[in-house]
Amino acid sequence: MIRLNKLDELMELRKWDYIIICGQPNITYLTNLVKPTGCLLIKGKDAGAEIITPLLEYERIFKQVRTDVIKVHPYSSYKVGYEEVITDPIGYVRGKISKADKVGIDLGYINYSIYNLVTGIHEKVVNISDDMQYMRCIKDESEIHLIETALRITEDALTKFVNEFFYGITELQAVGLLEKFMRDLGAEGVAFDTIVASGINTVYPHAVPSNKAVLENEHLIVDAGATYRSYSSDMTRTMLMGASSEVVKVFDVVEQALLAAEDYVAPYMKVSEVDGKVREVLRKYGVDKYFTHSSGHGLGLEVHEMPRIAQGVDMELKPGMVITLEPGVYIRGQYGIRIEDVVVITNSGRKILNKLSHRF
Numbered sequence: 001m002i003r004l005n006k007l008d009e010l011m012e013l014r015k016w017d018y019i020i021i022c023g024q025p026n027i028t029y030l031t032n033l034v035k036p037t038g039c040l041l042i043k044g045k046d047a048g049a050e051i052i053t054p055l056l057e058y059e060r061i062f063k064q065v066r067t068d069v070i071k072v073h074p075y076s077s078y079k080v081g082y083e084e085v086i087t088d089p090i091g092y093v094r095g096k097i098s099k100a101d102k103v104g105i106d107l108g109y110i111n112y113s114i115y116n117l118v119t120g121i122h123e124k125v126v127n128i129s130d131d132m133q134y135m136r137c138i139k140d141e142s143e144i145h146l147i148e149t150a151l152r153i154t155e156d157a158l159t160k161f162v163n164e165f166f167y168g169i170t171e172l173q174a175v176g177l178l179e180k181f182m183r184d185l186g187a188e189g190v191a192f193d194t195i196v197a198s199g200i201n202t203v204y205p206h207a208v209p210s211n212k213a214v215l216e217n218e219h220l221i222v223d224a225g226a227t228y229r230s231y232s233s234d235m236t237r238t239m240l241m242g243a244s245s246e247v248v249k250v251f252d253v254v255e256q257a258l259l260a261a262e263d264y265v266a267p268y269m270k271v272s273e274v275d276g277k278v279r280e281v282l283r284k285y286g287v288d289k290y291f292t293h294s295s296g297h298g299l300g301l302e303v304h305e306m307p308r309i310a311q312g313v314d315m316e317l318k319p320g321m322v323i324t325l326e327p328g329v330y331i332r333g334q335y336g337i338r339i340e341d342v343v344v345i346t347n348s349g350r351k352i353l354n355k356l357s358h359r360f
């Protein structure tokens with residue numbers, strides 16, 4: 001699906017004459033291109049869009065563009081290849097926007113070339129990152145379906161992983177096994193570096209898997225997300241196996257916090273209220289001070305998108321938003337626990353996309 005009309009609406013609303021999109025997820029969102037690496041999308045008011053692509057990507061990008069509303073130009077420092085190449089892409093863009101008063105650029109994805117472009121024309125540049133993030137955070141049916149497919153792959157792979165798991169496997173081998181199952185089931189890739197943390201390593205919310213073997217008296221945190229047709233999934237399970245009774249007890253509290261938030265979350269609620277619900281349950285059991293990150297985040301073409309489910313974020317949940325909820329408890333020097341589900345905000349409430357049990 002091509003969503004370039006959304007750019008026109010935005011340009012009209014904000015009175016921008018030109019838009020330059022350099023962020024890969026934003027280009028994919030607007031044009032459906034798969035991995036538009038190094039590409040720039042430029043569009044003027046009432047004009048067609050142009051994609052400026054590195055020459056080495058030209059053939060791959062050109063073949064995906066099945067509409068004449070988008071022109072594709074290759075750029076390269078070398079005058080080689082079959083097409084006419086732009087040897088000075090930044091100069092080319094400068095020429096295009098020379099008469100514009102206001103140029104919107106998604107500065108959230110700025111690189112050094114765009115930085116150079118922006119410093120030359122800073123008086124006419126406006127940052128459109130928030131507008132683009134806001135545009136993307138309300139998902140349509142097809143997007144929700146792709147996220148759900150990516151999540152189903154992840155859950156099915158995790159089920160296989162649990163069946164194949166054995167003590168003595170290292171965290172890194174476990175990552176390899178889980179990722180193999182995701183690929184077998186149709187994943188195009190992973191949305192982020194898969195986390196498998198065992199025993200003492202579970203104290204780090206973003207643990208880095210190591211050569212440590214999983215021992216019989218340990219529990220495991222697995223945080224993984226397959227990608228499918230450019231969309232991400234993200235889920236976490238704590239596998240209790242050899243967990244101590246204290247870990248099991250705190251696990252119950254974390255699960256209670258997640259279930260309470262899942263029950264509570266609804267459209268037009270402030271994200272800080274959802275975060276507050278999670279913390280309220282953890283506080284009841286005196287473990288809220290061990291919850292050191294936000295309660296969740298938007299999920300889509302990127303694994304972390306707007307909205308962040310946290311205190312101090314002034315945003316309302318809307319139907320079509322897809323968010324994670326992921327309470328955790330991390331006790332220094334002892335253990336960590338986290339459970340994470342994916343939730344779609346609907347017109348009447350919410351739908352949990354996960355089918356897999358929280359308990360293993």
Ligand SMILES: [Mn+2]
Pocket residue numbers: 234235297324326340
């Ligand atoms: Mn997450």
